[in-house]
Amino acid sequence: GAGVSQSPSNKVTEKGKDVELRCDPISGHTALYWYRQRLGQGLEFLIYFQGNSAPDKSGLPSDRFSAERTGESVSTLTIQRTQQEDSAVYLCASSSTPHLYGYTFGSGTRLTVV
Amino acid sequence: AQSVTQLDSQVPVFEEAPVELRCNYSSSVSVYLFWYVQYPNQGLQLLLKYLSGSTLVKGINGFEAEFNKSQTSFHLRKPSVHISDTAEYFCAVSKSQGAQKLVFGQGTRLTINP
Numbered sequence: 001g002a003g004v005s006q007s008p009s010n011k012v013t014e015k016g017k018d019v020e021l022r023c024d025p026i027s028g029h030t031a032l033y034w035y036r037q038r039l040g041q042g043l044e045f046l047i048y049f050q051g052n053s054a055p056d057k058s059g060l061p062s063d064r065f066s067a068e069r070t071g072e073s074v075s076t077l078t079i080q081r082t083q084q085e086d087s088a089v090y091l092c093a094s095s096s097t098p099h100l101y102g103y104t105f106g107s108g109t110r111l112t113v114v
Numbered sequence: 115a116q117s118v119t120q121l122d123s124q125v126p127v128f129e130e131a132p133v134e135l136r137c138n139y140s141s142s143v144s145v146y147l148f149w150y151v152q153y154p155n156q157g158l159q160l161l162l163k164y165l166s167g168s169t170l171v172k173g174i175n176g177f178e179a180e181f182n183k184s185q186t187s188f189h190l191r192k193p194s195v196h197i198s199d200t201a202e203y204f205c206a207v208s209k210s211q212g213a214q215k216l217v218f219g220q221g222t223r224l225t226i227n228p
Contacts, residue, residue, distance in 0.1 A: 031214075033215070033216070035218075041220060041221075042120075042204065042218045042219055042220035042221050043158075043204065043206075043216075043218040044218075045215060045216070045217065048215050056215060091157070091158070093158075101160075102148060102150075102160035102163060103158075103160070103216065105157040105158040105159075106157055107156070107157045108157065
């Protein structure tokens with residue numbers, strides 16, 4: 001597609017429920033990243049996929065968070081047993097060659113846990 | 115590990131005035147540096163990047179930034195701002211070798227007053 005697509009754009013969920021966020025990267029982009037942006041704060045790295053290499057999960061804040069990516073296509077970020085502190089905008093980005101072209105970001109999923 | 119400090123969380127300026135948004139980084143290895151812009155209700159866009167070579171880099175919309183290795187800084191400047199420059203600006207760093215995970219600063223909200 002023309003850009004990075006994320007769905008849903010907004011999600012309101014009750015505390016304790018599981019949520020699944022989806023990211024469709026640009027076709028051909030081997031690198032895919034998830035970031036979290038809390039209100040008024042910077043971007044917090046969560047996880048990084050590069051081709052078929054093992055993902056860099058060093059930014060996942062707890063074992064309630066997990067992410068998958070099949071090949072170089074769609075990625076899903078799953079948050080189990082959501083807590084209020086999980087409320088944030090979750091951003092996905094993809095790239096073919098990050099240091100040459102930077103990342104292309106999606107518009108994000110705004111997650112609100114009530 | 116790399117880190118980024120954006121010294122000003124908010125910068126108000128008048129239209130047509132010059133502006134400088136400050137960014138300092140910390141890294142034990144060589145790095146690439148980026149500025150991203152996030153307009154209201156939009157995703158992040160790459161403004162400019164420093165990879166190597168000339169320390170003065172020019173980006174979109176009349177912005178430029180200067181890499182200063184001795185001061186570990188990468189300040190963003192524009193000689194004359196416009197109302198449309200109102201946005202959140204993020205400085206980011208990645209290692210120049212290996213996994214090119216971006217580490218972001220906290221962001222600077224630039225507000226242009228008429």
